[in-house]
Amino acid sequence: MKYEYVINSPCKINLHLDVHNKRRDGYHNLTSIFQLISLQDRIYAKINNTKTITIVGDFDCSLEDNLIYKAGKKFYNKLGIKEEIDFCIEKNTPSGGGLGGGSSNCAAALRLLNTIYNKPLSDKELFDIALSLGSDVPFFLGSGTALVQGRGEIVTPLNTVKGYHVLVVNPSIHISTAKAFSLLNDAGVITENSSQNLGCIKDTYTQGIDNFSNFKNSFEIALFSDYTFINDIKTIMLEEGAAMAALSGSGSTMFGLFKHKSDSQRAKDRLTENRQYKIFIVEPLEDFPATEKIVF
Numbered sequence: 589m590k591y592e593y594v595i596n597s598p599c600k601i602n603l604h605l606d607v608h609n610k611r612r613d614g615y616h617n618l619t620s621i622f623q624l625i626s627l628q629d630r631i632y633a634k635i636n637n638t639k640t641i642t643i644v645g646d647f648d649c650s651l652e653d654n655l656i657y658k659a660g661k662k663f664y665n666k667l668g669i670k671e672e673i674d675f676c677i678e679k680n681t682p683s684g685g686g687l688g689g690g691s692s693n694c695a696a697a698l699r700l701l702n703t704i705y706n707k708p709l710s711d712k713e714l715f716d717i718a719l720s721l722g723s724d725v726p727f728f729l730g731s732g733t734a735l736v737q738g739r740g741e742i743v744t745p746l747n748t749v750k751g752y753h754v755l756v757v758n759p760s761i762h763i764s765t766a767k768a769f770s771l772l773n774d775a776g777v778i779t780e781n782s783s784q785n786l787g788c789i790k791d792t793y794t795q796g797i798d799n800f801s802n803f804k805n806s807f808e809i810a811l812f813s814d815y816t817f818i819n820d821i822k823t824i825m826l827e828e829g830a831a832m833a834a835l836s837g838s839g840s841t842m843f844g845l846f847k848h849k850s851d852s853q854r855a856k857d858r859l860t861e862n863r864q865y866k867i868f869i870v871e872p873l874e875d876f877p878a879t880e881k882i883v884f
């Protein structure tokens with residue numbers, strides 16, 4: 589099939605992720621720094637005449653549960669027109685690994701549809717659809733680096749720190765986000781949502797993140813004893829010269845930031861000994877890529 593449009597759908601790492609109180613709506617407040625990375629899926633699309641949304645791709649969920657499908661449904665519903673789109677996804681990112689791959693696909697589909705139809709929905713309307721589909725989705729409608737607060741709905745752009753290579757290691761272990769949050773509550777690692785804590789993180793970031801000592805991931809502390817890979821992978825990354833190594837989101841993917849690509853390559857070589865691990869060396873991205881029209 590010939591597709592007419594394509595958009596890249598990059599995933600994210602959480603440079604910092606501090607989980608606070610559980611809210612009345614059941615979600616937790618967060619203070620997090622999200623960074624887009626060049627590990628990305630590719631979403632192809634073309635308008636059809638079958639009054640449906642179809643998706644071709646390698647997914648572990650049903651069509652109706654696919655966040656791309658849900659995004660399409662809400663978009664067409666808001667426009668008040670019949671659905672008419674075929675999607676094909678080249679999936680390069682590991683699913684369910686704390687990299688927000690599904691959330692990114694969801695936002696990419698919204699961006700793509702809004703471009704195809706000449707921007708009928710405002711930024712606010714896209715944002716509302718995004719938040720209704722997942723806490724991480726609004727971030728993927730914005731810039732490459734952001735301070736993310738609330739349950740994910742308060743997104744403040746930050747400058748992207750340059751000069752690091754990102755080693756991403758997915759150990760092929762699925763940790764459900766809801767389960768990770770409940771383990772975190774059991775472990776008692778919830779911190780106060782204070783302006784002092786926030787100021788500290790903002791200062792660390794804006795003054796140059798060569799000093800990562802204030803950055804952490806609350807899930808890492810909660811999951812540490814049950815999942816030994818966290819310590820194993822982290823140790824190897826730090827031994828090979830990573831400036832920082834941490835869990836992304838609620839896991840199970842780990843990442844390391846390296847000043848020198850050769851160091852990240854050495855860490856990769858050592859970690860490759862474990863055949864279960866999917867390993868990538870990628871770069872931080874400053875912006876979400878735009879939709880492209882495919883020229884034949």
Ligand SMILES: C[C@](O)(CO)[C@H](O)COP(=O)(O)OP(=O)(O)OC[C@H]1O[C@@H](n2ccc(N)nc2=O)[C@H](O)[C@@H]1O
Binds near residue numbers: 602691721
């Ligand atoms: C932990 C992170 O990966 C950090 O990037 C995200 O906040 C998770 O975001 P997400 O995957 O988009 O999560 P959602 O699909 O909105 O929620 C899945 C489940 O995670 C829990 N959840 C999620 C986000 C949040 N701020 N508080 C929560 O308690 C809730 O139990 C929720 O039912």
Ligand SMILES: Nc1ncnc2c1ncn2[C@@H]1O[C@H](COP(=O)(O)OP(=O)(O)OP(=O)(O)O)[C@@H](O)[C@H]1O
Binds near residue numbers: 687
């Ligand atoms: N387009 C999609 N791509 C991948 N997974 C999807 C998609 N739509 C729905 N899902 C479902 O969402 C689950 C989680 O996938 P995802 O890659 O977003 O996890 P994650 O990186 O842990 O997300 P987060 O960090 O947002 O919690 C998958 O196992 C899959 O069943």
